[in-house]
Amino acid sequence: MLIDERSCVGCGECLKYCPMRAISLEGETAKVDQDLCAECGVCARLGVCLEDAFVVPPELPWPRSIRSIFSDPLTEFEATGVTGRGTEEMKTNDVTERYKPGWVGVCVDVGRPNVGCRLRDIDTLARAIALLGVEFETLNPVSYLMESKSMGALMKEVLDERVVSGIIEFTIPVEKVVEVVQALKAVEGEVDTVFSVGVISRVVDGDIPARRHLESAGMSVAPNGKTNVGMGR
Ligand code: SF4
Ligand code: SF4
Numbered sequence: 001m002l003i004d005e006r007s008c009v010g011c012g013e014c015l016k017y018c019p020m021r022a023i024s025l026e027g028e029t030a031k032v033d034q035d036l037c038a039e040c041g042v043c044a045r046l047g048v049c050l051e052d053a054f055v056v057p058p059e060l061p062w063p064r065s066i067r068s069i070f071s072d073p074l075t076e077f078e079a080t081g082v083t084g085r086g087t088e089e090m091k092t093n094d095v096t097e098r099y100k101p102g103w104v105g106v107c108v109d110v111g112r113p114n115v116g117c118r119l120r121d122i123d124t125l126a127r128a129i130a131l132l133g134v135e136f137e138t139l140n141p142v143s144y145l146m147e148s149k150s151m152g153a154l155m156k157e158v159l160d161e162r163v164v165s166g167i168i169e170f171t172i173p174v175e176k177v178v179e180v181v182q183a184l185k186a187v188e189g190e191v192d193t194v195f196s197v198g199v200i201s202r203v204v205d206g207d208i209p210a211r212r213h214l215e216s217a218g219m220s221v222a223p224n225g226k227t228n229v230g231m232g233r
Contacts, residue, residue, distance in 0.1 A: 001037050001044065005029050007053035014043050014054075019113035019164060038116055038164050039064065040071035063158045066119070069141055070163035077141050085167055086141035104174045104210050105200035106134075108184065110193060111165035117193035119145070120159040122166050125195065126152035128187045129170065132179055137169035174201070174209045178217040198224075 003023075010028035022036035023043065030053070032043075044054035060068055068075040069086050077086030099105060108125055111117030122142055130136075130152025136143040147155045172180060177199055184197060201210040203225075211221050 001032050002055040003030050004053045004055050007051045014048050020116050038071040038162050039067040066158055066161045067163050070166045080139045103171045105171050107198045108168040110195045115194055119161045121191040121193045123154040124190050126168050128183045134170040134172045140169050142166055142168050177210050177213050
């Protein structure tokens with residue numbers, strides 16, 4: 001995002017709306033720190049600038065275009081045709097019975113508004129879990145950006161890109177779910193952001209096998225139910 005310095009009157013109104021704290025006042029003019037900006041589009045879209053000073057770039061060059069895909073809910077990721085982080089997310093995908101019997105989906109939500117993350121952080125976490133032989137979800141921009149799925153390694157040219165958040169998605173046999181959490185915990189100090197882990201599992205005759213595995217390993221679980229009425233099919 002850019003600001004037209006000739007239009008900006010330095011009122012400072014836009015600063016509080018930027019979820020990445022990328023806008024600051026320099027004298028009488030607001031500036032966007034291009035390294036911090038995630039190209040989420042919030043500042044321009046909200047219409048808070050009465051001077052209409054925000055300049056939306058017509059097209060972002062590669063690899064900066066990645067920022068918008070992960071951060072602007074209106075930007076579509078061409079390969080999946082999905083807006084908003086480029087994935088329909090596994091809790092939706094499960095409706096179509098894509099998981100093998102005995103397998104569960106796992107999503108790792110990396111970053112969040114006001115914190116953000118670099119794709120370098122996503123790379124660190126993806127590499128840690130790739131060692132367990134997970135199957136990365138194909139319809140997800142993180143997986144598209146991998147130069148090696150077996151290593152969970154993202155393309156080097158995207159590692160410094162800053163985004164609001166991204167989701168790593170993969171499937172794994174349910175008995176490996178504890179190892180996944182342990183692998184992520186082992187590298188949590190190496191990432192400069194926050195992340196949360198979700199396990200997508202059906203309730204089978206009142207039992208959630210993934211929950212059993214995690215709780216028997218001493219891990220606390222916060223179940224979050226979703227009743228599907230079948231429209232996904
Ligand atoms: S709201 Fe507009 S005029 Fe005010 S500081 Fe931001 S860009 Fe400048
Ligand atoms: S596009 Fe988003 S991150 Fe960039 S300056 Fe505007 S609100 Fe901040």
